[in-house]
Amino acid sequence: MYNVLIVEDSKLSRTAIEHQLLAERCFNIVTSIESAANADILCMGGNIDLVLMDICTANDESGLKAAGRIKSHYPEIKLVMMTSMPEHSFIQKARESSCDSFWYKEHSSMDIAEVCRRTMLGESIWPPDSPQLSIGAAKSSDFTDRELEVIRELVGGHTYSEIAQTLKVSENTVKFHIKSIMQKTGFKNTLQLVADVVEKKFIMPKY
């Protein structure tokens, strides 16, 4: 029997996940909470085998950050990261936080109970990539890593010179990347780009 902690701020998703896991009979749900900020405190209790962690949790607390804290203090606890957001960097960030598996709530072919069961048996279940989106005329996979960094900075409301400082490049290089992004997307200005990116949850800088 595996002891599970669920971190999920949507009551609906939480209840559905609890039902699916309890039907498996090999999971015992210790508790479910809404904020990732409280997850590592509960892990201190020493009776958690598996944490199911949503990325965007109550009060904007990041499940990715909480996962990093949990894995650094309690590496033996298995951690399954889950989200319904198509943000392109979430899979990479979850890998960097040493999560064991990753589950898209709406896009996965495997149900959460199976992901949990296989994770507890030592497997790592990861989707090959984040869901494909259209950003203007471009597909989300059309952007280079550098272009994605530039878009992320634009979403944060930063000026070209601030972006240049953060990315340690010249302002002309920033302009070059932005021109390339505009050509790919067909947008007339960066505000259209930012509005589309934010609306589609392609980039969520808080997390």
Added chain:
Amino acid sequence: MRLFNKDRIRLSRAVREAIDSYPEGLCFSSEDGKPILVNTQMNRLISLLTGHTIIETVHLWNELSAISETSSGCKRITMTENEAFDINKLIFRYPDGRIWRFEKSVLQSDGQITIQLKADDITELTSVSRELLKNNQKLAAMNKRQKALLKDIVEINRDKEFLAAKMRIHDEFGRCLVATKKALSDHSIAESMDMLVSGWRSAIQGMSVIPLQQKETSPEEELRKVASMIGCRINMIGEQPKKNPALNLLYAAIREGLTNAVRHAGADELTVELTHGNGFCHAEISSNGSTEATQITEGVGLGSLRKSLEQEGAVMEIKCENGVRMIIDLPEELSN
């Protein structure tokens, strides 16, 4: 034969009760439009639109598609100005202000076709989608609005998850209906009884776990619960900051105090004393744990907390006199 009839009546009653207790509108019909099962909500909604209950569904959909406004006060609307037209989806605003989305789909199983009409109450979703559109327009005028929009996105997504779950329940009803219809037409109801009852129970159970509303998070309630689960009680004395950025920072500090008090000092009681004055909230966090510590080396947790506090103009001091005490002065008005 008597057993067969009894089972059939039991199943029929269970199906009818399940469908009628479902809060959204549901209608299943054969391919030629003959209704198989319609719940009371769907009949009520259709009556308000057309003046009659459902007699058949093929012409009904054409009739609904032709409506722009009815004498009963119902009005056809679109979610947003830019929404793509879909002939299988219709949205109406009812006189009571509720907005219902009607959707037609085809269910197939073992070569049998069933037409499903469903009506979802999307009043809240419409409202947040319009808010999103407005926010996008504001975004074009002002970059600073982006932060607020990001928050809205998370909330809107929660509403969309809620709607998606309701739609999954509809589909489960549809699958049960097709299986039941097949068992009836094959005269295999007795053999399939266990499977059918289990399917309908699962659909009903799925429906019952849909919460009627999404509860707001109470940080205090959850923190107290978490503390209690690791064997520590939180004593809160004084009034907490009223606004969220300051309140969130206070809770971050309490969490850090709680973690350290339990992990390093073996505490089972944490006290948070709060006073207010000169635009600041003064917080002192202490515990009943070991009093041996004379000096604290700030690790990742405390260091990260100090950084978050100082970014907002707050001041943190750690005192090691007769136990560890965390003292924080938080500006009451913080930028969001």
